[in-house]
Amino acid sequence: MLMGLGYGFWVSPTFKEIAAGVALFLFGMLSLEQGFKAFTGGALERVLRGSTNRLWKSIGFGVISTTLMQSSTLVSLVTISFVSAEMITLAAGIGIIMGANLGTTTGAWLIAGLGMTVNIAEYAMPALVFGVVLLLQKPKAMKGLGYLAMGVGFLFLGIAYMKSGFDAFQGAFDLSAYAVEGFLGVLLYTAIGVAITVVMQSSHATLLVIIAALAAGQITYDNALALAIGANLGSAITTAIGGMTANLGGKRLAVAHVIFNLLTAAVAIALIRQIGWAVDYLGGLIGIADDNLLLKLALFHTLFNLFGVILLAPFTRLLESFLIRHVTSVAKPMEQPRYLYPGALETSSSAINALRKELGRLYDNAYDLIAKGLSLSRSVIESDQSLTAAVASTQRMIPLDVDDVYERKIKSLHSAIIAFISETQGRGLAASEGNQLYALQQASRDIVEAVKAMKHMHKNLSTYGLSSDPIVRGPYNRIRRRIARVFREIQQIRSQDPETVTSLSLDALKLSLETSSQDLTSDINEMIRSRRLAPGMATSMMNDESYASEICDNLIEASKALLQPGTPEDEAMEDKLALDDDEIQRIAADRNSETKRFGAHHGPEKASQ
Structure with a gap:
């Protein structure tokens, strides 16, 4: 591609201007993306949940966000990251994708109605100056505004360069001589539109090229309509490429985007004449002149996307069920990350949610390992069965290679979490987000420390846990019961409504465990004094009791990070009361x-x- 560009610069000076216009336009879109990312954070998740609990809200959110960001690809990729992190449902994600396709048509109206009729470069210069001034400031919000202003400036400058480039190009070369009429022309130029969009990774940039070429008379109106259809379809392909690196939820949404755009393109190609007639009729009603082909192209782009939304919206739930049933993947081993992938870094909010989900998997891996070390099943721990009876009725200790399981299912996943946290920290975060990352990192370490304590305790537990001497077995039964009780109560808290659970819910458990620990230590001392327990055996018991306390404390601390955080004010109040x-x-x-x-x-x- 670089060689082709170089050849174009060599043979045509006017091609330089067109290429520079596209480059400035794309750079403006990148600046807009950077600016909007500066304003994402904890509030974004709350806005999403409130804006996507109904299909019409999801579609509206997609329209508004794409209109503001002027990038349906960005909105689609961010939405994939939200679905992958389970911040929103797949159905809500499909609604946003439909809205994003509709919202991208506003760019065509802007370019056709303003960019080609006004000297838009005059507005670009002040925007660039203000953008640079704001970008030099230290506050993150000011930098975000600077990126937004620069983005608008470069967008306008790119449009101006494209317009003047095609005007100059017209005198040297006439592309309209290569126009293809009929259905073959529709298919050919649709394919060209797809190719251009895939290369430039932006349907907005493709529309800019189409409108500028149409304004300069370099392409015919009919071929421009087909190119617009191709631009729409190409945006789904670029999203699908990005979505393939996501987890299963993200892949399903990427497939939904392709299905929606394929359906929309197929309908637009099949009914291109009928939609063209609708454009002529509606254009006359809203005052678009018959010879204003630019605005007619923008209206065509809006109509066929709107038609696609109307067709698919009633079947959103059916599409969701179809994707869940048919788009599946081979389950990854537990030690492999499921939520940590590059697309989750699109926003700090999606990154933090992905980390919290992955931390939950690390906790579950540790839960499985420690439960086996206690020779108790998760089903027993999470049931209403008496833990005292379950421990007392244990007939055999489950064989377990703690070191092997630790290496395969704990250490590798912990390493992936730490690496992802480092990546997230390098992207500039608000203070509250930095605090959440630190808490998640510490929680991952707590889980690892709990497993290591189990490694130390497991040998004695396997040896003395089923001792025929009740003096020896009794304390180990109490240790097993205490750890199992921690798992049971944490699982009960995790199953509750996140809005009603706080870290204070764990204080009563911590107090009860400390009471049990001191009580067991006191009983061991009493058995030593009464000569019922040998000092060597007592030392092993006290060491194992210490390991058990470490396991319980680390599990409780880690479980706090699994809870959804409240506002900074709520967390400060909890810290005072805890x-x-x-x-x-x-x-x-x-x-x-x-x-x-x-x-x-x-x-x-x-x-x-």
């Missing part, structure tokens, strides 16, 4: 002291109750 470690240990010690005094007064039988 008990710190010293307070929990002091309250637990007071409870144990009261229990002992109660037992001394009422007898051992009452105290055990």
Whole structure:
């Protein structure tokens, strides 16, 4: 492609101007993308959820966002990242894609109605000056506004260069001599439109070329209509290429985009004459002159996209079900990332949500490993069955190579999470987003530390967990029960409505666990004093009790990051109300002291109750 461009520059000075116009236009779109990304963050997810809970809202969101960003490809790729991170449903994503296709037609109206009739370069210069001034400021919001202003300036400048380039090109070469009439011409120029869009990665840039060429008389009106259809279809191909790197949800949405654009293109090609008649009729009603081919092209572009939305919108749920049923993939091994892919970095919000989803998978891997180490199944832990009875009835310890499972299912996934966090941190984040990333990184480490503690404890647990001596088995039963209880209560919290759960929900569990830990340590000391337990065995028990406490503490801390964060004000209030470690240990010690005094007064039988 570079060699072809170089040859074009050599043989035609006017080609330089056209190519420069396209380059400036594309650079303006990149600047707009950069500017809009500066304003994404925690609020974006709330706006999305409120704007996509109905199909008409999803379509409206797609129209408005594409009109503002002037890039249906960007909106489509961002939407794929949202669906992949499970921030929105697949049906909502399909609605946004339909709206984005409709919203992209506003660019054609802008270029045809303003860019080709007004000296738009005069407006580009002030926008570029203001953009550079804002870009030199330190605040992120100011830089974002600077990118937006520069984007608008370069868009306008690109349109101006394209217009003057085709005007000059007309005197040297007449492309209209290569016009192809009839249905063959429609198919040929549709294919050319697809190819141009795939190369430039922008249907807006293709429309700019089409409108500028039509304005200069370099292509016929009929061929311009076919090129516009091809530009629309080409945008789906560029989105599909980006969507192929996404996870299963993103791939399904990319397929939905291709289906929608193929359907729209097929209808537009089949009914191109009828839609052309509708353009003539509606153009007359809204005051478009018969010889104003540029505005007629913009109206045609709007009509066939609107027709596609009207055709597909009633079948959105059916399309969603079809994609879920037929677009599947081979399940990745648990140790491979499922949500972390380059497209998730499109916005900080989608990156953080993808990380939280992947952290949930790391937690589940650790859950499986530790549960097997305890010789308890997840179904038992998550049921209503008594944990005391389940532990006491264990007949055999499940064989487990902790080191092997750790290497395959924990370490590799933890490494991928840390690498993705590093990538996200390098893209410029708000303070609240940086805090969330730090919390997710720390949670990943907590999960790994819990597994490592299980590695240390597992040998003794396998040896003494089913000891025939109740003095030995009893403390290990209590350790197994305590860890299982942590998993049970965390799973119950995770299953609740995220809006009603806070980190304070875990304080009562932490206090209860600290009480149990101190109680077990006290009982081990008492058995040593009464000569019922050998000091060597007691040392092993105390070490394992310490490992069990480490497992529980790390799991609880990690589970906080799995909860959806509230506002910074809510989190600050939770921090004030939450008990710190010293307070929990002091309250637990007071409870144990009261229990002992109660037992001394009422007898051992009452105290055990």
